[in-house]
Structures are given as structure tokens and as C-alpha cells.
Amino acid sequence: MPDGNGTIAVDIDNVTKRYGDFTALRDVSLAIADNEFFTLLGPSGCGKTTLLRCIAGFEDISAGAIRLYGDPIAELPPNRRPVNTVFQQYALFPHMDITRNVMFGLLRLGKSESEARKRAGEVLELVQLTQFATRLPAQLSGGQQQRVALARALAPNPKVLLLDEPLSALDLKLRQAVRLELQQLQHETGITFIFVTHDQEEALTMSDRIAVISDGRVQQVGTARAIYEEPNNKFVADFIGETNLIDVAVAAIDGATATCTLPGGAQFTCPAASGAHSGQGHLSVRPERVSLTDPAQAPLSGTVSRLIYLGTDMHVDVTLADGETVTARVQNSADTTIPEKGQTVGLNFEAGAARLLVD
Amino acid sequence: MAGGLGQGTGKSARTYAGLGVPLILPAWLIIGIFLVVPILIMLVYSFLTKEFRGGVIWEPTLAAYDQFFFDRGLFGDEPPKIEWTYILIFWRSIWQAGLATVLCLLIGFPTAWFIATRPPNSRTIWLFLITVPYWVNLLIRTISMKFLIRDNGPLNQWLLDAGLISEPIHVINTATAVQLGLFYSYLPFMVLPIYAAVERYNFALSEAAADLYASRWVTLTQVIIPSVKPGIIAGCILVFVPSLGAFLAPDLLGGAKNFMIGSLIEEQFKGAAGNWPFGAAAAMILLTMVLIVLIFYARSQARGAR
Numbered sequence A: 001m002p003d004g005n006g007t008i009a010v011d012i013d014n015v016t017k018r019y020g021d022f023t024a025l026r027d028v029s030l031a032i033a034d035n036e037f038f039t040l041l042g043p044s045g046c047g048k049t050t051l052l053r054c055i056a057g058f059e060d061i062s063a064g065a066i067r068l069y070g071d072p073i074a075e076l077p078p079n080r081r082p083v084n085t086v087f088q089q090y091a092l093f094p095h096m097d098i099t100r101n102v103m104f105g106l107l108r109l110g111k112s113e114s115e116a117r118k119r120a121g122e123v124l125e126l127v128q129l130t131q132f133a134t135r136l137p138a139q140l141s142g143g144q145q146q147r148v149a150l151a152r153a154l155a156p157n158p159k160v161l162l163l164d165e166p167l168s169a170l171d172l173k174l175r176q177a178v179r180l181e182l183q184q185l186q187h188e189t190g191i192t193f194i195f196v197t198h199d200q201e202e203a204l205t206m207s208d209r210i211a212v213i214s215d216g217r218v219q220q221v222g223t224a225r226a227i228y229e230e231p232n233n234k235f236v237a238d239f240i241g242e243t244n245l246i247d248v249a250v251a252a253i254d255g256a257t258a259t260c261t262l263p264g265g266a267q268f269t270c271p272a273a274s275g276a277h278s279g280q281g282h283l284s285v286r287p288e289r290v291s292l293t294d295p296a297q298a299p300l301s302g303t304v305s306r307l308i309y310l311g312t313d314m315h316v317d318v319t320l321a322d323g324e325t326v327t328a329r330v331q332n333s334a335d336t337t338i339p340e341k342g343q344t345v346g347l348n349f350e351a352g353a354a355r356l357l358v359d
Numbered sequence B: 001m002a003g004g005l006g007q008g009t010g011k012s013a014r015t016y017a018g019l020g021v022p023l024i025l026p027a028w029l030i031i032g033i034f035l036v037v038p039i040l041i042m043l044v045y046s047f048l049t050k051e052f053r054g055g056v057i058w059e060p061t062l063a064a065y066d067q068f069f070f071d072r073g074l075f076g077d078e079p080p081k082i083e084w085t086y087i088l089i090f091w092r093s094i095w096q097a098g099l100a101t102v103l104c105l106l107i108g109f110p111t112a113w114f115i116a117t118r119p120p121n122s123r124t125i126w127l128f129l130i131t132v133p134y135w136v137n138l139l140i141r142t143i144s145m146k147f148l149i150r151d152n153g154p155l156n157q158w159l160l161d162a163g164l165i166s167e168p169i170h171v172i173n174t175a176t177a178v179q180l181g182l183f184y185s186y187l188p189f190m191v192l193p194i195y196a197a198v199e200r201y202n203f204a205l206s207e208a209a210a211d212l213y214a215s216r217w218v219t220l221t222q223v224i225i226p227s228v229k230p231g232i233i234a235g236c237i238l239v240f241v242p243s244l245g246a247f248l249a250p251d252l253l254g255g256a257k258n259f260m261i262g263s264l265i266e267e268q269f270k271g272a273a274g275n276w277p278f279g280a281a282a283a284m285i286l287l288t289m290v291l292i293v294l295i296f297y298a299r300s301q302a303r304g305a306r
């Protein structure tokens, strides 16, 4: 978490949002710190846009509360909330040129025409659109329109900026460039960013913290590293990066350590997510943490069923005796021996690389 | 939305322009035969000498226009003075048509907005309801209206019975009655184009405006109205132009004192008392005024497109 003077910018407190009998958000609680780059990550339809719309004021929440720097904002209409949005579909005013689009919010806040024009010029320079200042939105490419939407939302210097998949219309090259720009912009302006994406790479590289959302529920909140390395449950482990989910029988849990039995009978001790319980469970092991060894000395063994060449790496799929498949990611260097299809191999991983999940 | 598709009016429009010629030919023929030729005939007639039993004598003269603008006394030998009678009728028509346009806009815009913001299936029902009365001939509807608003008609009777008024409201044969008639006749021509524009309006723009601190009023005047402006202008033209030339409402509801251009022109072509060249001249003057309005519109559109 950045600077961390402890101020909470947006406090989302047990928010539920229902559309008729469909529940789009269930008991969502998030405390987003001042000056934080906070990302909402989740698959399509999980409720990311809905949550942003609740913060911006376009949707009434069905239960719970949202506080902005301590003040409840449920009663405030969108035009009285010090929050600006970069819309998923941009929503630029088609009859106004770029400068007037950017000036719109400033004029509404009572800035004079000349002040607003000056500030619009500054912001357009920031997003490198100065030469398009007099064009209409329809005369810009998708990526350029996206940057206008960003400039328009930044111009009034809001306390909180809501960004709804702002990079989705950009091609890979531009997206990577804008990612860096956005991060830099956030550092320079000190504005709290709430950023929505369903692209995990985007989330992992840009955010201070990430909330993984699925099915209207917050699955886990944490830094990129915590989410990747210490996933709480199957959904998070599976959604972020690639992972092997291995069926185990959990014998005992002692604090944050679990003792379990791997398929094939080997005993294994590893960290457990809080809330994991004994009985049947799943271990998550990232493919890059699995190494291939001599079957006689390994806790798991099986036969190589598939080899996928990825350039720098190689994916080796190993089918265990019970039919499950475990993938190992092997570096493609001179001193690794790549097994052949059908060969019996052992699979090894350190205790710290595995994690017992909440099912 | 993102540009890309649908942006390219440039190349494709040019590529397909050639294909349009044979397809558009019938339209041009119809416009030529039924619009341009009659107007030309009228133009010619307006410069001919009148025949007393109706019809014209093929002798060119400016008499019709002269009669419209100048008063030369009963025998036509006095020095010309400005003739106010017809100018006044024109002025009254413009005023009535303008007022009808404004009223239709004030009522039509919220109506169109209401319909366009209903769920899709109920929109169809609302639109259907709007158009139902228009399946009955305008003449019959205007006569029914006359019957309704008479001093001893049902409307007054209801109000009297309900105790809301103590004596009948006199509306028939007033300018108000004409206004009511025009408003009622042309309201759908305002509602339908505005509805079409609002239906295409991207409501995310209203959210964007609210997000950028705009009040409802500012959102309406600076975002919504500019976005649906083509529909509003089309509606205004569709109400103003036929109102200007209307003759049923003024004839049936207005009585002798509320004569409008349409009635004036109609009189000139009716029976033996008519004066064809004068009627043609009045029609040409009306047409010129309408064209001026349309040119203004076309120019404002061209400016907007740039």
C-alpha cells in the first residue's frame, strides 16, 4: 500500500446490489486507501462495472454503505460526488471538439472559460493529444478517444478516478505504453485510482492492491504478489496465472500448516490458506515450481502425456496414476534434459511452493 | 463508440454512388412530374391575367403581385398605397404556425422522450397509440373538434356539470381555436422525428455529463438537446410548414376573422369568384417564405457537420 498515512479514500461496506432477483454484488467490503492504485479484477460479468457505477452514483445500492473519505455518499447524486469516471465505452460528447469535451467538467465546477481552456490544454498535453485539440471525437481512433476520456476525467482533478477497462481498445504495444503512463500519472497526481480490468497481467503489473472478484463476491484482496503466491481459494489460484490443483486428503491443520496425503500416498506438509479445513482439499502448485526428478525419490510420479514448446520454456504434462494431470514448466536451457512422451518421471516441489486452498 | 467501422463515409460512399443512379431514377421522375412541373405551372399562372369565370387569359401581367402588395383604390386609378390586408393574413399565419411549432415542441419533446425511454415492446404500443387518431381524415377530425369545443358542446357541458366553470368558455371562432386545431393536427409530426432521435441517443452521455458535475438542466441543454437537434429541427419544419399553409383549421374553427394564407389561396381556386393568378401569386410568396426557412436550416446543418 502506498504512502500509507492510513486514510481510507473509498470505504465500501457490505454493499449488495440486486437487479430484480439477480444479485450482481454480494456483501462486497473493500477499504481503498488514499493515493492507492487499486484494481478490480475478475471475469466478464462478475460485477466490476456494477461496483464502479455504485461508487459513481449511477446505481443505487440495495444494502450496505459507501463512504468517501469518511462521508457517506449514498444520498449524493452523481454530479455532486468528487469522483470522475473513464467509461468503458468512452461516452465522449460527439458534438463537442476534444478541448470542449475536456473543459466540460471544469466549466461545471465554476471555472472561467479561459482557466478551463488552459487546464484542458495541460491535460491534453499530458495524454499527448495536443495536436487533436480541435477535432471531433468521431475523427479520432479508438485509442485516441480513450485518451480523451482519460483527459476529460482527469481535468477536474478528482479525489478518486474510476477507470472501467480503459485499455481494452488499445493494441498490445500501445496498451503497454499507456500502462506505464497511467501508473506514472497516478504517482504524479496523487489521485486514488480504482481500475477495472479482466486482464490479469494488467492487474499484476500496475496495481498496489488487487481485489479478485467472481460472481459478485470479493474472493481475495492483496498485493499482486500475495494474490499470486498465496491464493486463498481455488478460484483465485486458477484465475491468476496457471496452477496445478492437486487433490489431497488433509489429515490435520495446525495453524497455518497443513499435513496432507498426496495421491500415491506420500505425506506432505505445506502452508494452508486461512479457512482451509481437514478432509478432502486441493493443493495449488505453480507449474514453474514443479521440477522433474527421478521417480524413485519424488513424492509424486506419473507418465509424460504431452510436451508443449513455448520458446524460453517447455510445458511438460504428467498424468498421475489416478488420471490427474500435473504440469511442470521447465526452463529451456542447455543443461535441462527434456523427457520424452510416455516416459515415467517424478515430480518434486518444495513445501513452500504448495498451498492448501479453501475449497 | 470507438471509431473504425461506420466511419468511412469517404471511399465506400464514392464507390457506391454510381449504383444509386438507376435506383433513384423513379424518385426523380415523381419529384419532377408531381412537384417541379406544378410549381412551374403556378409560377407561370401567377404572371397571367385573370379570367372572370376562373381560369386565365394568356396575357402576361404583374397584376396579381401588384394586387397582393398595393392598394390602388376601387377603380385602380389612385396612387398606390401599401395593401395591408394580405400582409396581415400572412403575418397572422406565420404567427399561428410559429406558435403551433413552439407548442408542439413543448409537448412533443417530453412525449417523445417518455416513449423512447420505455422498454422496447411498450414503445411500439405508445407509438401506435399516437398514430391511431391519424387514421381518420383530417377534415373529419377538425369537424369533430369544432363540435367538441362549441359553446354548448360536450367539453363546455362537462366543465359546467362539474362545476368548474359557471358559463361556457367561448373558444370557437377565435384565434385560440385555430391554434388548438393546428397543434392537434401536427403534433405527431413533432413527436415522431424527436422520438427517432432520442431512441438513437446514447444515454451514457447523460451519465458522463452527471459524472462531470452537470446538473439535470445543463445535461438537457448542453448534451441531450444538441445530440437530438436534427430530430428537433426536422419536427419543427414538419409542423411549421404545413401549419403555415393550413386551411382546414382556420376555415372550420376560426371563422371569418382568423383567415390564414391557406384559406386565402383556397378561396382563389374555388368556384367562379376565384382569381387564379392571384391565388398562384400568393402561393408563390408562401413557397418563397418556406424555402427561406429551409435554406436557413440547410445552412445551419452544413455548419454543424463541419
Ligand SMILES: Nc1ncnc2c1ncn2[C@@H]1O[C@H](COP(=O)(O)OP(=O)(O)OP(=O)(O)O)[C@@H](O)[C@H]1O
Pocket (backbone or CB within 6 Å): A019, A022, A024, A042, A043, A044, A045, A046, A047, A048, A049, A050, A051, A198
Ligand atoms: N441493468 C441491469 N439489469 C440487470 N442485470 C444487470 C444490469 N447491469 C448489469 N447486470 C448484470 O450484472 C452482472 C455484472 O455486470 P457488470 O457489468 O458489472 O459486469 P463486468 O464485471 O463489468 O463485466 P465486463 O468485464 O464484461 O464488463 C452481469 O451478469 C450483468 O448481466
Ligand SMILES: [Mg+2]
Pocket (backbone or CB within 6 Å): A048, A049, A050, A088, A164
Ligand atoms: Mg464492465
